[in-house]
Amino acid sequence: MDGIALTGGCACGAVRYRLAREPMFTHCCHCTQCQQLSGSAFAINIIIENDSIEVLSGDIITTDGPSESGRPHIIHRCASCQTAVWSDYGGRPNYRFVRVGTLDRPHAIKPDAHIFVRSKVPWVIIPPDQKAFDIFYVLEEEWPADKLERRRRAIGG
Ligand SMILES: [Zn+2]
Numbered sequence: 001m002d003g004i005a006l007t008g009g010c011a012c013g014a015v016r017y018r019l020a021r022e023p024m025f026t027h028c029c030h031c032t033q034c035q036q037l038s039g040s041a042f043a044i045n046i047i048i049e050n051d052s053i054e055v056l057s058g059d060i061i062t063t064d065g066p067s068e069s070g071r072p073h074i075i076h077r078c079a080s081c082q083t084a085v086w087s088d089y090g091g092r093p094n095y096r097f098v099r100v101g102t103l104d105r106p107h108a109i110k111p112d113a114h115i116f117v118r119s120k121v122p123w124v125i126i127p128p129d130q131k132a133f134d135i136f137y138v139l140e141e142e143w144p145a146d147k148l149e150r151r152r153r154a155i156g157g
Protein backbone atom coordinates (compact mmCIF):
# COMPACT_ATOMS: atom_id res chain seq x y z
CA MET A 1 0.00 0.00 0.00
CA ASP A 2 2.92 2.35 0.61
CA GLY A 3 3.42 4.73 -2.25
CA ILE A 4 -0.13 4.35 -3.55
CA ALA A 5 -2.27 7.38 -2.83
CA LEU A 6 -5.56 6.35 -1.27
CA THR A 7 -8.42 8.20 -2.88
CA GLY A 8 -12.13 7.89 -2.34
CA GLY A 9 -15.49 9.59 -2.36
CA CYS A 10 -19.21 9.43 -1.68
CA ALA A 11 -21.87 7.55 -3.61
CA CYS A 12 -22.97 10.51 -5.76
CA GLY A 13 -19.43 11.53 -6.61
CA ALA A 14 -19.64 15.11 -5.28
CA VAL A 15 -17.22 14.48 -2.41
CA ARG A 16 -13.78 13.33 -3.46
CA TYR A 17 -10.89 12.98 -1.04
CA ARG A 18 -7.30 11.81 -0.85
CA LEU A 19 -5.34 10.43 2.08
CA ALA A 20 -1.92 12.05 2.08
CA ARG A 21 -0.24 9.43 4.31
CA GLU A 22 -0.62 5.76 4.94
CA PRO A 23 -3.19 4.93 7.64
CA MET A 24 -2.06 4.90 11.27
CA PHE A 25 -4.17 1.83 11.99
CA THR A 26 -7.23 0.07 10.60
CA HIS A 27 -10.09 -1.38 12.63
CA CYS A 28 -12.70 -3.87 11.61
CA CYS A 29 -15.36 -3.09 14.21
CA HIS A 30 -18.05 -5.62 15.02
CA CYS A 31 -19.85 -3.49 17.63
CA THR A 32 -23.63 -3.27 17.49
CA GLN A 33 -23.50 0.45 16.68
CA CYS A 34 -21.33 -0.10 13.62
CA GLN A 35 -23.70 -2.87 12.59
CA GLN A 36 -26.67 -0.54 12.95
CA LEU A 37 -25.04 2.47 11.27
CA SER A 38 -23.76 0.46 8.33
CA GLY A 39 -26.78 -1.82 8.06
CA SER A 40 -24.27 -4.63 7.82
CA ALA A 41 -22.16 -7.00 9.92
CA PHE A 42 -19.21 -4.69 10.67
CA ALA A 43 -17.51 -1.43 9.73
CA ILE A 44 -13.93 -0.95 8.53
CA ASN A 45 -12.27 2.30 9.53
CA ILE A 46 -8.87 3.78 8.77
CA ILE A 47 -7.51 5.93 11.59
CA ILE A 48 -5.63 8.93 10.23
CA GLU A 49 -4.77 12.53 11.17
CA ASN A 50 -7.26 15.23 10.13
CA ASP A 51 -4.62 17.08 8.19
CA SER A 52 -3.81 13.95 6.20
CA ILE A 53 -7.32 13.98 4.72
CA GLU A 54 -7.46 16.28 1.71
CA VAL A 55 -10.97 17.08 0.52
CA LEU A 56 -10.64 17.52 -3.24
CA SER A 57 -14.25 18.43 -4.00
CA GLY A 58 -17.75 18.53 -2.56
CA ASP A 59 -19.41 19.93 0.55
CA ILE A 60 -19.38 18.05 3.83
CA ILE A 61 -22.02 18.26 6.54
CA THR A 62 -21.92 16.68 10.01
CA THR A 63 -24.48 14.77 12.06
CA ASP A 64 -24.33 13.51 15.64
CA GLY A 65 -23.84 9.77 15.82
CA PRO A 66 -24.34 7.32 18.66
CA SER A 67 -21.48 6.72 21.05
CA GLU A 68 -20.83 3.73 23.28
CA SER A 69 -18.43 5.77 25.44
CA GLY A 70 -20.80 8.69 25.90
CA ARG A 71 -18.22 10.99 24.31
CA PRO A 72 -19.07 12.87 21.10
CA HIS A 73 -19.29 11.01 17.80
CA ILE A 74 -19.59 13.32 14.82
CA ILE A 75 -20.26 11.79 11.41
CA HIS A 76 -19.07 13.67 8.33
CA ARG A 77 -21.24 13.18 5.25
CA CYS A 78 -21.60 14.34 1.69
CA ALA A 79 -24.03 17.27 1.71
CA SER A 80 -25.77 15.92 -1.40
CA CYS A 81 -26.12 12.16 -0.95
CA GLN A 82 -25.36 11.91 2.81
CA THR A 83 -22.85 9.09 2.42
CA ALA A 84 -20.82 8.92 5.64
CA VAL A 85 -17.16 9.35 4.71
CA TRP A 86 -15.50 9.65 8.14
CA SER A 87 -16.16 10.15 11.84
CA ASP A 88 -14.67 12.00 14.77
CA TYR A 89 -14.89 9.72 17.79
CA GLY A 90 -14.38 10.41 21.45
CA GLY A 91 -13.96 14.16 21.27
CA ARG A 92 -10.53 13.84 19.67
CA PRO A 93 -10.98 15.97 16.58
CA ASN A 94 -7.33 15.73 15.52
CA TYR A 95 -7.68 12.30 14.00
CA ARG A 96 -10.51 10.67 12.17
CA PHE A 97 -11.99 7.32 11.27
CA VAL A 98 -12.33 7.08 7.48
CA ARG A 99 -14.90 4.60 6.15
CA VAL A 100 -12.86 2.15 4.12
CA GLY A 101 -15.84 1.29 1.93
CA THR A 102 -15.69 4.82 0.48
CA LEU A 103 -12.18 4.28 -0.92
CA ASP A 104 -11.77 3.73 -4.63
CA ARG A 105 -9.81 0.58 -3.86
CA PRO A 106 -11.20 -0.68 -0.55
CA HIS A 107 -9.75 -4.13 -1.12
CA ALA A 108 -6.25 -2.65 -0.78
CA ILE A 109 -6.90 -2.30 2.97
CA LYS A 110 -6.56 -5.16 5.45
CA PRO A 111 -7.62 -4.58 9.06
CA ASP A 112 -4.88 -4.40 11.71
CA ALA A 113 -7.35 -5.49 14.37
CA HIS A 114 -10.88 -6.77 14.75
CA ILE A 115 -12.57 -5.13 17.73
CA PHE A 116 -15.82 -5.78 19.63
CA VAL A 117 -15.68 -9.37 18.41
CA ARG A 118 -18.05 -10.22 21.29
CA SER A 119 -20.91 -8.97 19.10
CA LYS A 120 -19.61 -10.36 15.80
CA VAL A 121 -22.21 -12.20 13.72
CA PRO A 122 -21.43 -15.92 13.98
CA TRP A 123 -21.08 -16.49 10.22
CA VAL A 124 -18.22 -14.00 9.84
CA ILE A 125 -15.03 -16.00 10.27
CA ILE A 126 -11.93 -13.95 11.13
CA PRO A 127 -8.81 -15.19 9.31
CA PRO A 128 -6.34 -16.78 11.74
CA ASP A 129 -3.59 -14.33 10.75
CA GLN A 130 -5.64 -11.29 11.80
CA LYS A 131 -5.79 -10.01 15.38
CA ALA A 132 -9.15 -10.18 17.14
CA PHE A 133 -10.24 -8.65 20.44
CA ASP A 134 -13.40 -9.25 22.45
CA ILE A 135 -13.76 -5.52 23.10
CA PHE A 136 -10.62 -3.45 22.57
CA TYR A 137 -6.84 -3.75 22.94
CA VAL A 138 -3.95 -1.97 24.60
CA LEU A 139 -2.81 0.65 22.11
CA GLU A 140 0.87 0.42 23.07
CA GLU A 141 0.84 -3.34 22.48
CA GLU A 142 -0.69 -3.32 19.00
CA TRP A 143 0.29 -0.10 17.24
CA PRO A 144 3.79 0.08 15.71
CA ALA A 145 6.05 2.65 17.39
CA ASP A 146 6.04 5.06 14.45
CA LYS A 147 2.23 5.04 14.35
CA LEU A 148 2.02 5.64 18.11
CA GLU A 149 4.32 8.63 17.57
CA ARG A 150 2.06 9.95 14.80
CA ARG A 151 -0.93 9.58 17.12
CA ARG A 152 0.90 11.37 19.93
CA ARG A 153 1.66 14.26 17.61
CA ALA A 154 -1.93 14.33 16.31
CA ILE A 155 -3.40 14.69 19.79
CA GLY A 156 -0.67 17.11 20.83
CA GLY A 157 0.48 14.91 23.70
ZN1 LIG B 1 -22.40 12.50 -2.43
Ligand SMILES: [Zn+2]
Nearest residue numbers: 029030031034
Ligand atom coordinates in the same frame (compact mmCIF):
# COMPACT_ATOMS: atom_id res chain seq x y z
ZN1 LIG C 1 -17.98 -0.13 16.10
